[in-house]
Amino acid sequence: MQVWRRSIVIAGAASVLLAACGDGGALDGLPQGREGRVVAVLTGDVIALDGQETVKLAGVDAPTGEEPYAQAARQTLAHLLAGRRVALFFGGARKDVLGRTLAQVEDADSRRWIQGALLDAGAARVRTDPDNRVPARALLAREAAARRARRGLWALPLYEVRLPDEIDWRDHGFTLVEGRVQRVGEFGQALYLDFSDRWRTSVSLTLPRRALRDFRDAGLDPFDLQGRLIRVRGVVQNGRLAVDHPEQIEVLAG
Numbered sequence: 467m468q469v470w471r472r473s474i475v476i477a478g479a480a481s482v483l484l485a486a487c488g489d490g491g492a493l494d495g496l497p498q499g500r501e502g503r504v505v506a507v508l509t510g511d512v513i514a515l516d517g518q519e520t521v522k523l524a525g526v527d528a529p530t531g532e533e534p535y536a537q538a539a540r541q542t543l544a545h546l547l548a549g550r551r552v553a554l555f556f557g558g559a560r561k562d563v564l565g566r567t568l569a570q571v572e573d574a575d576s577r578r579w580i581q582g583a584l585l586d587a588g589a590a591r592v593r594t595d596p597d598n599r600v601p602a603r604a605l606l607a608r609e610a611a612a613r614r615a616r617r618g619l620w621a622l623p624l625y626e627v628r629l630p631d632e633i634d635w636r637d638h639g640f641t642l643v644e645g646r647v648q649r650v651g652e653f654g655q656a657l658y659l660d661f662s663d664r665w666r667t668s669v670s671l672t673l674p675r676r677a678l679r680d681f682r683d684a685g686l687d688p689f690d691l692q693g694r695l696i697r698v699r700g701v702v703q704n705g706r707l708a709v710d711h712p713e714q715i716e717v718l719a720g
């Protein structure tokens with residue numbers, strides 16, 4: 467039964483990929499780098515190009531290693547790109563901390579936007595960085611459609627959006643949380659946003675004061691979030707979820 471369910475998930479992802487051709491317009495206006503041929507698909511979000519260049523797909527995070535859906539994510543990316551020529555585009559920093567090229571990737575022939583196709587298939591989640599945030603709005607829209615349809619990894623309980631009181635001090639790693647902000651306060655060089663008066667038993671957000679200008683420039687003043695329903699994504703550690711750029715927070719209706 468488990469194998470049967472997995473085959474349905476992968477087959478469904480493949481059908482989405484076939485429908486995602488020709489959407490390279492999402493990258494219009496971004497600085498373009500070189501074109502190269504994919505010689506290996508290393509993980510669900512990392513490829514190797516000719517010339518010994520390793521490329522981490524910017525703005526997305528796919529399961530890796532022994533994580534559930536890691537193999538299916540890699541297969542999805544291989545289906546898209548194995549042996550294909552790709553073009554690289556840059557929406558911010560061009561290298562990550564491991565020295566890999568950090569880029570938006572487009573199939574050079576079909577102009578298919580690879581990050582968008584992965585999100586359509588539910589093979590990855592949106593994960594932006596303070597110095598690499600473009601095109602976050604388009605990425606989030608593609609993820610939202612796959613999440614609503616429970617495609618790919620969104621069919622697995624591990625990757626479901628969680629409520630604040632479903633996270634405890636033992637949890638760690640990248641996750642998505644939805645809740646209503648009950649309190650916004652300040653402590654030293656950080657702001658905190660609590661989802662509950664029982665902040666010791668519910669995840670809280672921490673935001674460095676140095677990031678406040680970026681939030682306000684984006685029209686998202688953290689002090690205005692009290693009482694608002696939000697979806698936030700980031701790394702949870704010790705009952706805290708750190709946010710340092712506005713694309714991590716989505717203000718929801720209701």
